Amino acid sequence: MFSIPINTKEPERLQNTLYEQYQIEIPVMHQNEKNYLRYSVQGFNSPDDLNHLKNALLEIRHQSGLLD
Amino acid sequence: MHDYQSIRQQFLINPDITFLNFGSFGACPKPVFEVYQQIQKEMEWEPVRFLARNAPARLELARKALGEFVHAHPDDLVYVLNPSWAVNAVGRSLKLEAGDEVLTTNIEYGACDKAWMYFCKQSGAHYIQQPIHFPVLDQQDIVESVISGITPRTRLIFISHITSATGFILPVSDICKAAQERGIPVFIDGAHTPGHIPLDLNQLNPDYYTGACHKWMMTPKGSSFLYAKKERQAQIDPLIISWGYDAAQPSHSQFLDYHQVQGTRDISAFLSIPAAIQFRAAHDWEKVSESCKQMVRASAGSFCEQLDTEPHIPIKPEFF
Ligand SMILES: Cc1ncc(COP(=O)(O)O)c(C=O)c1O
Numbered sequence: 001m002f003s004i005p006i007n008t009k010e011p012e013r014l015q016n017t018l019y020e021q022y023q024i025e026i027p028v029m030h031q032n033e034k035n036y037l038r039y040s041v042q043g044f045n046s047p048d049d050l051n052h053l054k055n056a057l058l059e060i061r062h063q064s065g066l067l068d
Numbered sequence: 069m070h071d072y073q074s075i076r077q078q079f080l081i082n083p084d085i086t087f088l089n090f091g092s093f094g095a096c097p098k099p100v101f102e103v104y105q106q107i108q109k110e111m112e113w114e115p116v117r118f119l120a121r122n123a124p125a126r127l128e129l130a131r132k133a134l135g136e137f138v139h140a141h142p143d144d145l146v147y148v149l150n151p152s153w154a155v156n157a158v159g160r161s162l163k164l165e166a167g168d169e170v171l172t173t174n175i176e177y178g179a180c181d182k183a184w185m186y187f188c189k190q191s192g193a194h195y196i197q198q199p200i201h202f203p204v205l206d207q208q209d210i211v212e213s214v215i216s217g218i219t220p221r222t223r224l225i226f227i228s229h230i231t232s233a234t235g236f237i238l239p240v241s242d243i244c245k246a247a248q249e250r251g252i253p254v255f256i257d258g259a260h261t262p263g264h265i266p267l268d269l270n271q272l273n274p275d276y277y278t279g280a281c282h283k284w285m286m287t288p289k290g291s292s293f294l295y296a297k298k299e300r301q302a303q304i305d306p307l308i309i310s311w312g313y314d315a316a317q318p319s320h321s322q323f324l325d326y327h328q329v330q331g332t333r334d335i336s337a338f339l340s341i342p343a344a345i346q347f348r349a350a351h352d353w354e355k356v357s358e359s360c361k362q363m364v365r366a367s368a369g370s371f372c373e374q375l376d377t378e379p380h381i382p383i384k385p386e387f388f
Pocket residue numbers: 091092150151152153176177179180228230231232257259260
């Protein structure tokens with residue numbers, strides 16, 4: 001489990017976009033004015049799952065204002 | 069690398085979803101879930117035998133299995149629904165007084181913060197949230213941040229074993245030692261610990277510990293535990309007062325009577341814990357788990373790079 005520090009002004013929309021557009025169940029956590037994207041890896045997760053997340057984040061960052 | 073394809077077959081989880089949120093709620097492997105449902109059928113088959121007669125012995129077996137897994141005496145463990153339950157039972161029992169302090173960090177789980185703030189507000193005590201500065205340089209930094217918050221009014225230190233939002237391991241062993249040298253009891257919130265990283269309660273020796281089994285131990289939902297050191301047990305009142313309180317026929321342990329008898333409820337999730345432990349052993353889950361952690365450690369830095377952020381912790385095994 002690791003929490004990636006992220007810069008976003010819309011944590012909730014980011015989480016919804018990851019689920020609705022990319023079918024990724026992942027929480028955006030908020031604590032002390034900071035946001036984190038926390039991913040957990042369990043036995044059924046493959047390296048492809050993390051690549052899928054990586055590509056989704058790349059796309060979101062380039063195509064929307066959800067990630068600075 | 070573990071065989072994620074065949075492992076996936078063992079879970080009920082929706083194959084159309086990339087599920088990267090085991091930290092919030094775990095998933096129960098099919099064979100464990102079947103045991104769970106079988107136990108529920110047994111309960112429906114003979115409800116009175118099951119709940120009134122056989123429950124104590126079956127709970128004892130389940131506590132023994134858990135005790136071996138977390139290295140604690142089975143009588144020092146009681147099953148509770150979730151970690152919040154355990155926090156509430158202990159918090160309510162501390163009988164805080166005006167001016168007392170509960171010492172913690174500013175990176176705890178929000179629901180637990182709420183519970184402590186409630187108990188402090190009720191009594192005029194203070195909830196002291198020591199700031200943890202990011203990026204964390206090393207574990208010793210954190211020990212010092214916490215321990216430097218101790219005052220003559222500190223009644224308890226409450227601290228996560230693995231944090232929720234920030235997702236990393238805290239140096240609870242060193243904090244326990246330093247606190248106990250100063251006579252301060254420690255309550256560790258290990259919601260994320262059992263099945264995720266090795267847990268040896270005998271060695272760690274906290275005053276109170278709660279862990280969720282339904283996260284990384286992969287048991288059915290609603291199975292967690294409260295551990296208390298022998299000398300602390302008498303102080304903890306049951307959260308729900310029932311027949312176990314001032315019991316007509318007390319067992320050998322007031323701790324068990326108080327917390328195990330909580331009115332009519334479904335204990336099947338607790339009773340499924342031995343099956344979950346067997347599943348882990350049968351599938352060499354220590355190796356699977358280590359391989360998962362390697363995937364995390366290997367990718368953490370590159371995710372940060374990709375998003376132009378700095379990791380808030382060192383990418384080192386002692387933090388994962
Ligand atoms: C650190 C921590 N403590 C406590 C809990 C409590 O969980 P619950 O709401 O099930 O009691 C969680 C759940 O995610 C957690 O992450």
